Amino acid sequence: MILRAVLILILLQTNHVFGQTSLKQIDLTNGKHKVGFIHYTTADSTRTYNRIYDYTNTQIARPIPISIWYPADQVKDESEQITVLNYLEILKEEEEWEHLPNEQILNWFYYANTLANQKHLKEKTTAYLKAGFAEGKFPVVVYTPSFQASSIENFALCEYLASHGYVVISSPSRGTENRWFGNNNPKEMETQARDVEFLVKEISKFPLANTDKISVMGFSFGGLANILAQTRNKRIKVIVSLDGTERYQYTLLTKSPFFDAAKIDVPYIHMAQKDIPEIVLREDNIDSVLNTRFDLYDSISKSKAYRLKFHDLTHSYFSTLGVLFQQRDTRQDKSDAEIMESYKWVSTYALNFLNAYLKNDDRALAFLENNPSDNGVREGLISHTYREPKPEPLSFKDFNDLASKQHYENLYELYQSLKQTSSSLELPEGNLNTLGLQLVFNPETSEQGINVFLLAAKLYPNSANLFDSLAEGYLYLGNKEKAIESFEKSLELNAQNQNAIERLRQLKH
Known part of the structure; x- marks a missing residue:
């Protein structure tokens, strides 16, 4: 058949x-x-x-x-x-x-x-x-x-x-x-x-x-x-x-x-x-x-x-x-x-x-x-x-991918450039803080972590927590002077920051 x-x-x-x-x-x-x-x-x-x-x-x-x-x-x-x-x-x-x-x-x-x-x-x-x-x-x-x-x-x-x-x-x-x-x-x-x-x-x-x-x-x-x-x-x-x-x-x-x-x-x-x-x-x-x-x-x-x-x-x-x-x-x-x-x-x-x-x-x-x-x-x-593809709003991950490609240098300039093409771009304080700590505590990327904290501090100048984290980064790198300066800035913004109080007591004695 x-x-x-x-x-x-x-x-x-x-x-x-x-x-x-x-x-x-x-x-x-x-x-x-x-x-x-x-x-x-x-x-x-x-x-x-x-x-x-x-x-x-x-x-x-x-x-x-x-x-x-x-x-x-x-x-x-x-x-x-x-x-x-x-x-x-x-x-x-x-x-x-x-x-x-x-x-x-x-x-x-x-x-x-x-x-x-x-x-x-x-x-x-x-x-x-x-x-x-x-x-x-x-x-x-x-x-x-x-x-x-x-x-x-x-x-x-x-x-x-x-x-x-x-x-x-x-x-x-x-x-x-x-x-x-x-x-x-x-x-x-x-x-x-x-x-x-x-x-x-x-x-x-x-x-x-x-x-x-x-x-x-x-x-x-x-x-x-x-x-x-x-x-x-x-x-x-x-x-x-x-x-x-x-x-x-x-x-x-x-x-x-x-x-x-x-x-x-x-x-x-x-x-x-x-x-x-x-x-x-x-x-x-x-x-x-x-x-x-x-x-x-x-x-x-x-x-x-x-x-x-x-x-x-x-x-x-x-x-x-x-x-x-x-x-x-x-x-x-x-x-x-x-x-x-x-x-x-x-x-x-x-x-x-x-x-x-x-x-x-x-x-x-x-x-x-x-x-x-x-x-x-x-x-x-x-x-x-x-x-053509529709422009997609940039996310924190998009920013981080680009930042990583330039080894976390000139971050503020990168942020300003991206904001011109994607005005909705947001870099949440918490994300920057976590990313900065991840990079700082990796001996191969510690300086890159400092750069992230410096960007974060520029975007969020009233954040006691960010200056506290920046101070911890400097302390991890052995830069005692910068660590003290950043802990003091954190205390200026939040006088109840017990970590900064204790760290300064240790660093000044």
Whole structure:
């Protein structure tokens, strides 16, 4: 019996016509690097899993198939160039149909067994097996697939990024207990987030991966997992969302105990599908608010956020497999040429976003902020907006982090400078007193503690307690004269300060 599984979380039911596309016609311009590819399976021993088609109660460690695209040295053996069929053989493995004959791939999983699709299987990609790693370290992209999809669903984009100097790692979107998602989407979302975190750790094993520069990129359901992963993993510096479901199912995000929009503090870009036509909204019972509402974007305040809408793309075509194989919806899909043109621009914007924020490329940043037509985009193809982070009021911790970087010198000047940009900044007397004592009693930072007390005394000149603490600091350093002076000042402000009375009695005899 033919298995029909869900490849992606599609918003629309479709009426189908077959299209003509090819990797060559997508026309992505690769960078200077050859592209290497490796695939293997490891396991997460902290979680259990059941291979559903083995029909056994046996539990195993959660298998994690790993696909990695990377910048490579010159390729020695052209015979190792990967075909689309090679990628779909990985799909067989990830679907747990390892022994399925290749001639059964089309129509067995998701795609019609047409002459056009058969032709796609023979296409050569730009990746090579067994290619040596390029020298140097490269930023990392953790790619998170769509609903129950394969690690290789966006292989053309992954190859494209690797050719431009990125290491891309991906694993399939699998359910918590077995290959398929259950009915508890919050649980499945958390499982995907844990898989993202596993990949972050896994890529650190590779010497060419720069783990100080990690980004996440997710399509559809994968976008939800990436938001959760970033809010609790500060190693993730950038979020790229390919029509991520965080736009459409914000309430699902809020069901996670780990989610807090205020914690998203890295650059974020969301590239969305076209407006859903009225006929599709009506026939498929879709709420029209999906065309306009975006609660997550509106909630991001600590980082720069970009929002793009691609007017010639429906949801399926943010992936390579979607562009090549997905049957078209005659109610709304554009022509194949228009779909491929838009997919190319999705890839181009993704690359420039990564270059801007992981490689500090000023030209890439300008590209993002230009009107799309200034970047050569056909008029009307892309709508685009972005916004700067909202200024956040500075806290005592913010002040202390900056003060520490300058070794607690020139503290009053620092305070005045910060007050000009954040008038609400407060340095509570108690916090300064505690910080000063912590620093003073550490032999390596004693002088820095004195500087904190001097700032505190300037801000709170009527605090007997601060002058008492300052005196204790001087006494700890052996500066008897300054200690006496400060204890006397404390007594002047509070004649009942018994510590100062006793200390002065000891110091003057």
